[in-house]
Amino acid sequence: MALYQLLRLFLLWACLPHFCCPEIMFRRTPVPQQRISDAHVPRSDGKILHRQKRGWMWNQFFLLEEYTGSDYQYVGKLHSDQDKGDGSLKYILSGDGAGTLFIIDEKTGDIHATRRIDREEKAFYTLRAQAINRRTLRPVEPESEFVIKIHDINDNEPTFPEEIYTASVPEMSVVGTSVVQVAATDADDPSYGNSARVIYSILQGQPYFSVEPETGIIRTALPNMNRENREQYQVVIQAKDMGGQMGGLSGTTTVNITLTDVNDNPPRFPQNTIHLRVLESSPVGTAVGSVKANDADIGKNAEVEYRIIDGDGTDMFDIITEKDTQEGIITVKKPLDYESRRLYTLKVEAENTHVDPRFYYLGPFKDTTVVKISIEDVDEPPVFSRSSYLFEVHEDIEVGTIIGTVMARDPDSTASPIRFSLDRHTDLDRIFNIHSGNGSLYTSKPLDRELSQWHNLTVIAAEINNPKETTRVAVFVRILDVNDNAPQFAVFYDTFVCENARPGQLFYQENSIAIFIVKLKMEQMD
Known part of the structure; x- marks a missing residue:
């Protein structure tokens, strides 16, 4: 209680006319109001003006917030020069909080506050005062407004809108690069003293980051910070009121800062x-x-x-x-x-x-x-000397005659010997055969061009050392014709001729060959 009264006296002293703030000097300067009376003021035209003077006498009032005393807090006193102290006047109070928050002693004009007041809820109250004659109930002073202003005390710490901030800055940034700005607010009166003047400082995060005391801008403080060495940083910022002086209230926030990547590393092969x-x-x-x-x-x-x-x-x-x-x-x-x-x-x-x-x-x-x-080597199949073979042979060759030879080799460095064979699905009549060692094809049956002009064979080459490695090649055999067939009539002809027919006379025509034969016969008959 004593500490509170001492603080209140200090604030009242600060509001005296010698204090540096003209607004406070004006409000603390008593403004006595003259009693309402008639005054004769001559005018230039000779007429007389009647001017009324007001008799109110009071100061503008100031009240400290957060009063903790057990009694009602004294605010001030209303007084009229018509008050003779005999109790004939009655003071009446109306307006903001009149009768509840503020009460007045109707005899003395003393005003008290009934409870603790928070400036952050309401900074001032506008009330009206009137003095009336108790007996006649007529006003002796006109109703007039006055203000009770709530003086601030430092009862609010700075607060940040975010408990945790998230920010980033490129790695390798130069010293002083701006990262993020944090701002705290203080609910105290910024126009009165330093209660709401906030100063920022860094509690955690040095020597990597710094903060501007007045603005709350966080900046890099070390050169060439490398993301590859460390990526995440946690910075704790404190905001303190009273300009950062001792006794001020403070609040803190955490800023999680990530170094973002820049291309400052070349690619590297792990082996030469x-x-x-x-x-x-x-x-x-x-x-x-x-x-x-x-x-x-x-x-x-x-x-x-x-x-x-x-x-x-x-x-x-x-x-x-x-x-x-x-x-x-x-x-x-x-x-x-x-x-x-x-x-x-x-x-x-x-x-x-x-x-x-x-x-x-x-x-x-x-x-x-x-x-x-x-x-790496693989066991490759045999390779034929040609992609396909064409052999021509006359139809009258003897059985066992070689009609041609196919050649294949093993392309691998081992040069495995090759074995040849015929795919019997292409020679169902077994007309041909092949020497397995040298790839020579020969006939095993007589050929007849009149029965088949072409024979399409498939020869298989396989490695002796690895029979699974095989290659196939097409062999086309063309049968050439020889004159091994006499002409033949298609049918038997039976005709007649007169005995007196002249030689050379045409008596029947089938084809040129038949006519020729008849002529021969006729000549023979002669």
């Missing part, structure tokens, strides 16, 4: 040389293997493009960038042959696709590695 293997039988487009350059950045800053820039295998292999995995997939570009070449060398480059010009000084954002590809 990579070894891969592929079967020689792999078709074009087959994936041989993959290479990958690691990039410490994330997102688009880690995207790379792979290309083959040198080597003796540039014509035989290609590389495709797999966007999802950020790998380079090496594929077969042309057919491979173990017997022709067993090892290829490629120089593969990985380069960032999104380069930040600010970090060119760090060097080229690419890397290279050597890829050695070994071609």
Whole structure:
């Protein structure tokens, strides 16, 4: 209670005319009102004006908020110069809170507040006062307004609208880069003292970040902060009123700051040389293997493009960038042959696709590695000397005559011997046969062009060491004609001729051959 009264006296002292605030000086200056009376004021035209003077006497009133005393808090006193102290006047109060929050002693004019008042709820109250004659109930003073202003005390701490803020700033930012601004509000009176003057300070987050005391702007405080070393930071900001002085109230908030990625790291291959293997039988487009350059950045800053820039295998292999995995997939570009070449060398480059010009000084954002590809042998099937064979033979050859020879070899380095055979589904009548060792085809039955002009055979070549490895080839045999058939009449002819027919006379016509024969017979009859 004593502390409260002492504070109240200090505030009242601050409001005296010698205080620096003119508004407060004016409001604390007593404004005595003269009693209503007649005064004769001459005018320039000779007429007399009657001017009334008011007799109210009181000060404008001030009241400290948050009064904690047990008694009613004294506000001030209303007084009229018509009051002789004999109790003949009655003071009446009306307006904001009259009769409930504020009460008046109708005899003395003393005003009291009945309960504690919070300035943040209402900063001032407008009331009206009147003095009347108790006996006649007539006003001796006209009703007039006055104000009770609530003086602020520092009873509200600064508060932040958010308990936790989330912010981000690019890594490698220069010192002083703005991250985010936080702002606290104080419900106290900003126009009175320093109760609502907020100063910001950083409680947690040094030496990485700082805060501007007046604005609450958080800035970077260390150069070249690297996301790859640390990504998340938690900063605690304090807002303190009374200009940050001792005794002020404070509030805090937490700011979670994330360093966002920039492209400050080039891709790097984990090995200088990579070894891969592929079967020689792999078709074009087959994936041989993959290479990958690691990039410490994330997102688009880690995207790379792979290309083959040198080597003796540039014509035989290609590389495709797999966007999802950020790998380079090496594929077969042309057919491979173990017997022709067993090892290829490629120089593969990985380069960032999104380069930040600010970090060119760090060097080229690419890397290279050597890829050695070994071609592995597979047991390949025999290979015929031709894609197909055509043999021509006369129909009158003897059985067992060789009509032609097919040739095949094992393309592998082992050069396995070859065994030949006929696919009997293409020679159901078993007219032909083949020597299994040398691929010579010969007849096993007589040929007749008049029965069949063409024979379409299939010859099978198989490795002796691996009979499962086989190859088939088509053999076309054309039968050539020989003159091995005499003319024949299609039917028997029976006709008559007169005995007196002249030689050379046409008596029947079937075809030129028949006429010729008849003529011969006629000549023979003669």
